[in-house]
Amino acid sequence: MLIIGGREAKRHSPKILERFVALCRASERSPCIGVVTTASADGEAAFRTYRDAFAPLGMAAKALDLADRRQADLPEYARALSAMAGVFFSGGDQLRITSTLGGTRFHQALLAQRELGLVIAGTSAGASMMSDVMIVGGADEREPARNTVHLAAGMGFWPGSVIDQHFSQRGRIGRLLAALAQNPEILAIGIDEDTAIELQARPPTFTVIGTNTVTVLDGRAITATNASESSPDQPLALVGVQLHVLAPGWGYDYQRRLPLSPAVESWLPF
Amino acid sequence: MLIIGGREAKRHSPKILERFVALCRASERSPCIGVVTTASADGEAAFRTYRDAFAPLGMAAKALDLADRRQADLPEYARALSAMAGVFFSGGDQLRITSTLGGTRFHQALLAQRELGLVIAGTSAGASMMSDVMIVGGADEREPARNTVHLAAGMGFWPGSVIDQHFSQRGRIGRLLAALAQNPEILAIGIDEDTAIELQARPPTFTVIGTNTVTVLDGRAITATNASESSPDQPLALVGVQLHVLAPGWGYDYQRRLPLSPAVESWLPF
Structure with missing residues (x-):
């Protein structure tokens, strides 16, 4: 796990994101990560930021744009995790993460997949939670x-x-x-x-x-x-x-x- | 001595200034205090602020407006301390205090009079020094x-x-x-x-x-x-x-x- 204090460098020498990518590669899972933007007020913008930061590091990113508990209980999101090496939680409001994801199938899948090598990272609100x-x-x-x-x-x-x-x-x-x-x-x-x-x-x-x-x-x-x-x-x-x-x-x-x-x-x- | 972290209450329930006055009274020296405004950019304004804060507490304040080392070496300022119960250093820039007063006759008189009961207080820059x-x-x-x-x-x-x-x-x-x-x-x-x-x-x-x-x-x-x-x-x-x-x-x-x-x-x- 990687717990980040916010405002991590994204372009020039993004040491922390590089380390996340290295850990994901070392997991020997599918070379793809999910970006959970639940905390962010503008989830699409947050996803683009991280997609564009991870692309030069050679890591493809998929949006895990979980917006409500019903969605977080859908089996496809839980299933998606098994085809990913890592999950990155963007910043925003940590209460959005816990109130939307706490105790859902997605939350349980994160805990289960972590045992199988899934790398979990979060920044700012994604660190607090x-x-x-x-x-x-x-x-x-x-x-x-x-x-x-x-x-x-x-x-x-x-x-x-x-x-x-x-x-x-x-x-x-x-x-x-x-x-x-x-x-x-x-x-x-x-x-x-x-x-x-x-x-x-x-x-x-x-x-x-x-x-x-x-x-x-x-x-x-x-x-x-x-x-x-x-x-x-x-x-x-x-x-x-x-x-x-x-x-x-x-x-x-x-x-x-x-x-x-x-x-x-x-x-x-x- | 009273060392104050700045922005002490001056009008409504000024606990810290009241305590300073109480300590000065308890010293049984002349019921008068000196305000050293050397740290302040506008020494006169700083003096008025404290004079007006101490007046309702029944304590007369005199300005010790030492602006340069020559003045700080004059015997009359050192002598003035012996007719005071306490000295209060206002805030501003602590380097002004040390560069103007450090090692002068006034500084030595402060140390000597403290042994005889003089109460020394300072706020903000007057605390740092x-x-x-x-x-x-x-x-x-x-x-x-x-x-x-x-x-x-x-x-x-x-x-x-x-x-x-x-x-x-x-x-x-x-x-x-x-x-x-x-x-x-x-x-x-x-x-x-x-x-x-x-x-x-x-x-x-x-x-x-x-x-x-x-x-x-x-x-x-x-x-x-x-x-x-x-x-x-x-x-x-x-x-x-x-x-x-x-x-x-x-x-x-x-x-x-x-x-x-x-x-x-x-x-x-x-």
Whole structure:
């Protein structure tokens, strides 16, 4: 899986899209990808953007323009996935993805095909929906408070995490901390623009690729917070958050919660 | 000392300014304060703003409109401090403060009078200059990189720290992390708008007052960073930063580096 913080380069040196194509090729499935534009207000425009970005990389793209739940339950879309190497979720509104696709036949087919090698990627809204606790929206450039973040159930492609995107560029650490304060067990990940994490199940690690950074907030060592007794607009206190900033090439073991420097994880399949 | 993150309330319920006045009264020195407007582009306007804010609180304000080093070396300004309970540094450009006042007779008089009870407060630029390593400027809403922050020597009122202001409101954690990566020993403090820390030497603690939060970044447990081998515009990696978000009423022991919940530090002189 490839989880992208939005605004990834599409023309000049599109490292992240290139990596997606390489992963799709390595899957040895049909050399074709699907672009799910459900999140986008203008799905056709979003599809054209990605079709034109993937074409020079030698990868054909098909539109998976699922607009409502009835369509997402049709067997042909689920079936189409088995003839694809990867699926790419465009940006927009993550609630459109979960409310349209959550629990449908298409959603189930994605989970099933992933076990058979299907590569799943998503950018911006397509990144947020990957976790099981999903950030729907919230305030940028604010201190953490319960009402600075709105949460909903995500698509569960990466359980145990909560993901935010456009992270440094929009000043979003406050809202990610607010999500963390409400349940410190969750692993909070903030992904910058033109930056992605490449996630694998075995070993349970991810690697940072792209241009900027990925911020990991580990709340398990939080010793005190006022999250339960504070009112929604009161500033939150959090004591003892572990913060890691990972640059491209750095990795993270999300089971043992250990950052991996580029040297340590050079055994990863780059 | 009172270190304020900028944009403190001046008319309706000006909690932070009220606290400054209360501290000045408690000093039992002459009931008059000086406003140092050296940082401000329009010093006269800055003085009027604070004079008018302090007047309803029953505190007379005098302008300390030091514009150049020659003036800052005149004995009358140093002498004036001994007839004041407190000094308030307005916002603007922190380099104006350090380049005009650093090492002058006025600076020395501030340090000497502080030992005799003078209360020193500063907001925005007047907060940044308090530390010995001072953030001059940098990029908002950016991931940490060596060129996202510019540092200079501050006024040294609080050694061992680096202070950033307008913190959550301008998305400044990236530049504060960049300052921290270069020497993890320093204590990095981000103060939100309309929020302040009230600092005391004995015990070596501060308390958060005002509306929003104070972020403490403790880098002593950093186990890995690429700060020395990265180029100025490369994203920085930092592994193992301790992050605390402190809400009003919470405190921090900056010698032992321990956050204090409101209950624990209720013995503090509120």
